Amino acid sequence: MAHDHDHDDEHSELSDMELHVRALRTVLEQKGYIDPAALDVLIDTYETKIGPRNGARVVARSWKDEAYRKWLLSDATAAIASLGYHGRQGEMIVAVENTASVHNLVVCTLCSCYPWPVLGLPPTWYKSAPYRARAVKDPRGVLADFGVQLPESVAIRVWDSTSEVRYLVVPQRPTGSEHLSEEQLADLVTRDSMIGTGLAKAPAP
Amino acid sequence: MTYQSHADVGGQEGYGSVTPEPEGELFHADWERVALAITLAMGATGTWSLDESRSVRETFPDYHSLTYYQLWIRGLIALLKRYDLVGEDEVAAGRMLHAARTVKRVLRAADVPTVLAKGAPTLRPADSTALFAVGDQVLTRATAVDHHTRLPGYARGKSGRITAVYGPHVFADAQAQGQGEQPQWLYNVAFTARELWGEECDETSTVSIDAWEPYLEPQS
Numbered sequence: 001m002a003h004d005h006d007h008d009d010e011h012s013e014l015s016d017m018e019l020h021v022r023a024l025r026t027v028l029e030q031k032g033y034i035d036p037a038a039l040d041v042l043i044d045t046y047e048t049k050i051g052p053r054n055g056a057r058v059v060a061r062s063w064k065d066e067a068y069r070k071w072l073l074s075d076a077t078a079a080i081a082s083l084g085y086h087g088r089q090g091e092m093i094v095a096v097e098n099t100a101s102v103h104n105l106v107v108c109t110l111c112s113c114y115p116w117p118v119l120g121l122p123p124t125w126y127k128s129a130p131y132r133a134r135a136v137k138d139p140r141g142v143l144a145d146f147g148v149q150l151p152e153s154v155a156i157r158v159w160d161s162t163s164e165v166r167y168l169v170v171p172q173r174p175t176g177s178e179h180l181s182e183e184q185l186a187d188l189v190t191r192d193s194m195i196g197t198g199l200a201k202a203p204a205p
Numbered sequence: 206m207t208y209q210s211h212a213d214v215g216g217q218e219g220y221g222s223v224t225p226e227p228e229g230e231l232f233h234a235d236w237e238r239v240a241l242a243i244t245l246a247m248g249a250t251g252t253w254s255l256d257e258s259r260s261v262r263e264t265f266p267d268y269h270s271l272t273y274y275q276l277w278i279r280g281l282i283a284l285l286k287r288y289d290l291v292g293e294d295e296v297a298a299g300r301m302l303h304a305a306r307t308v309k310r311v312l313r314a315a316d317v318p319t320v321l322a323k324g325a326p327t328l329r330p331a332d333s334t335a336l337f338a339v340g341d342q343v344l345t346r347a348t349a350v351d352h353h354t355r356l357p358g359y360a361r362g363k364s365g366r367i368t369a370v371y372g373p374h375v376f377a378d379a380q381a382q383g384q385g386e387q388p389q390w391l392y393n394v395a396f397t398a399r400e401l402w403g404e405e406c407d408e409t410s411t412v413s414i415d416a417w418e419p420y421l422e423p424q425s
Contacts, residue, residue, distance in 0.1 A: 023299030037314035109215030163415035
């Protein structure tokens with residue numbers, strides 16, 4: 001599949017980068033440092049297996065099962081591992097819960113630290129300077145960029161991921177979702193709601 | 206001061222607004238997939254640490270003109286050269302020109318799931334007691350350091366409160382400089398928005414960082 005969404009400012013460089021990276025890959029393969037088949041498995045893993053649907057299942061379980069919720073909030077690494085999600089870039093995970101009075105937002109101002117086992121690879125904006133610069137100083141302004149406006153009475157807690165600890169936001173369960181199954185609940189949990197730049201979706205009426 | 210990180214942007218003005226992106230959008234070109242995969246595969250050889258790669262990337266003077274995966278590729282090539290695994294002439298030629306060196310491990314396709322599932326935990330056994338406990342008031346280091354660090358500029362010389370004790374973890378500052386793990390106690394420290402940004406901020410909001418003990422001193 002060729003470039004599906006070229007960024008305008010990178011467009012002229014794309015073919016150069018394509019050739020440059022291809023050349024580098026060839027050298028690494030010829031030198032025996034990498035197994036070409038491993039590259040395919042790595043790409044497939046993060047394109048199809050490890051992504052935000054993992055985190056959505058964690059959140060949906062916590063909404064449905066009070067004992068699991070308590071476990072998640074006290075030892076997220078273990079609670080999340082019990083659903084099969086653990087490892088690289090999520091060796092230690094802390095879950096932070098949104099309530100009527102507190103909204104959590106996760107950022108990595110220094111690079112792009114992100115809880116891969118539950119959310120997969122970070123989106124471009126998460127890695128970008130505008131998000132990293134503003135999330136800590138003007139979180140309400142960042143939320144506005146995402147179309148989210150919270151009452152002034154809601155305190156915002158920003159988590160800057162400066163170590164190998166990773167943070168997962170547990171969004172508030174939407175009203176009117178009481179009758180839904182765990183699977184249906186997971187469909188309401190967006191990636192952005194688990195970073196804190198969004199809210200869980202409202203159930204279809 | 207010779208070390209300069211261009212990545213420490215927290216709180217800085219002038220970067221503009223954030224552009225949201227749909228959930229499934231991960232790559233914007235095929236080469237980005239390869240950039241991810243070769244970076245992870247070379248990381249798995251165990252030649253350098255993650256902290257060392259962060260340090261390499263954040264010090265490129267043109268950091269802000271590179272896209273994310275361009276930065277990864279640039280960082281990867283710098284590390285390959287630093288460890289004499291690949292020569293500049295080989296990157297230019299697109300083929301091997303010098304004998305390969307031995308790497309500790311080669312990540313095989315069959316081992317990818319296991320290696321990813323295991324990750325690289327940084328928690329280490331405690332051989333000291335933590336200096337701080339939850340609720341303690343601390344002051345962060347005020348000065349800049351001449352090496353990679355994970356104390357963001359906006360949180361230097363600020364007063365915060367310990368909100369969690371995470372145990373001893375591999376110390377990023379040491380690891381990035383090739384000085385080994387030197388585990389240090391790691392804490393979560395919360396600052397009020399007003400402490401960081403001034404009185405015009407809303408009074409209930411906070412910003413937390415994770416901070417290793419050497420970044421902190423007690424505040425009475």
